[in-house]
Every structure is written in structure tokens, then in C-alpha cells.
Amino acid sequence: MRLTILFLFISTILFSQGPVDGYMKNNRDFSVGLSVSRETATVLYQGTEPLKSGRNTMAYGVFGIYGISDRINVQANIPYLNVNKGKVTDFQDFSLYFKYLLLSKDNSKGKLDLMAATGLSQPLGEYVTSGSSAIGQMAITGDGRLIAQQNFNNNFFASLQAGYFLKTDPTPNSVSSSLKIGYAGKFYADVWYEFLHAFGGTDYLGTGSLATTSASGGFRGLGFSYNKIGGTVYYPVSKHFGVFGGASYILSGRNAFKNTGFNLGFVFQ
Secondary structure, three states, X not given: OHHHOOHHHHHHHHHOOOOOOOOOOOOOOEEEEEEEEXXXXXXXXXXXXXXXXXXXXXXXXXXXXXXXXXXXXXEEEEEEEEEOOOOEEEXXXXXXXXXXXXXXXXXXXXXXXXXXXXXXEEEOOOOOOXXXXXXXXXXXXXXXXXXXXXXXXXXXXXXXXXXXXXXXXXXXXXXXXXXXXXXXXXXXXXXXXXXXXXXXOEOOOOOHHHOOOHHHOHHHHEOOEEEEEEEEEEEEOOOOEEEEEEEEEEEEEEOOEOOEEEEEEEEEO
């Protein structure tokens, strides 16, 4: 089991499904890893209407998680993006999260864990925020969320989480939730669904109050939302080393590219 604990964190970094997972590291346990992911799209949602527009993104990540205690974990991530085959390359947003185990209770099916998490993400530079090669929205983001995970006696699990993103102007705040079902035994595998919804904001090529004008913050003021599905697989090669791969797909969205994504990487602990 310990070899699989970081894996949910790996996949959240690459393809969302929530920024934290439903497992806790023990005191002084740690994991570090490297990842590479590729996302491609031929459709951009203009508001919520599909529009033909292509984008190719390669993302490289360095990440880690550490057990400050059995009940408190800290995790960090630094992503570097290459958009549209080198048209724009830059670091994106550094993120730092703390997670606290509120409750761990045995039951007839296994064990139920309830956790709370808080985090902060900070842009690492003055990256591009407009056009089809934008790196991000240059917002400082605070996040608070709850995670509930039922671990079953047969090594299967179900995890549900919900959170609120508080962002600096002009980027609108948002809420997210995700559901994940998987197996964590001799290897790890999951399938997941994530929902992200922005409150207000403008639309790409919007008109009137939805126009992306300088007064509304340009592309930084876009309301970014999506419905996304995905899956991941992790295999422990040895006690301290493992490899992983995964895929994701955006079902629908608002001001989002309809991405298909794939990722690979490794973990050391």
C-alpha cells in the first residue's frame, strides 16, 4: 500500500481530479517524482459553444509529498509548460498544500478517512496569459477543501472531495468536486470524474458584459469550467521506485480546450 500512496497526488498534478488525494503519509515518510504529460485539442469552447481551434501542450513536473506527522502532510509541485511546439515555454504556478487527517474510523466494510486541506498557488513569472498559447491566468489562488475516502477490505476504494478556489482579481472564483473509484493493492488503478465551475467571468469572443476587454481583465477574467474524466495506473518496480501512466478527456467546458491527455512518470520514496 505505501508504494501507492503518492499516486493519486501524481495524477491530480497532471490532469486535475482535485489537487490532493485521499491517503496520508506517515511521519517522516516522503515521495518525490518527475512527470511528463501531453495534451492535444482541436476544439475550444467559445463560452460553452464548440469552436475549431488547436492546441498542443507538453507539461513537465517536479513534485513531492512529506509526512510532517501521521496526521499532517505537505506537498508541492512545480510545472513547466511547452505550448504549441515551443511557441511559448515557461514555468506556470508553484503550489503548496497542507492536508490534515480529521477522522479515521474502522467500519464493517473497511475504514473511512475524512481529511481537510488548504493550499496556495503562486505564478512563478510573468508568463503569457492571452491567446491559444497562454500558460495560465496569472492568479494567486487559495484553496480549501474536504476529502472523504472509504477504503474497503478487498483493497478497492472510493474517494469524494469538494473545494473552493479563491482567486485574485480579475480571475473569477470557482468550485470543484471529484469522484474517484479504484484499486490499491499489489498495483494501483483508478477511474475518476471531475467538475470545475467558475462563478461569473467573461467568455472568449464574448459580447456585452461577457466581452474580454481590458476593463474586465482580458483573458485573465475568463470564466474557466469543465467536466473531465480520466484514469491512472501505477506499478511498483521495487520497494522504493515505481512508474505510472494515465489518460484524461474533457467532456464539455466553458472557455476550455477539449483536451485529450496522456502522462508518464516515475516516483522515488
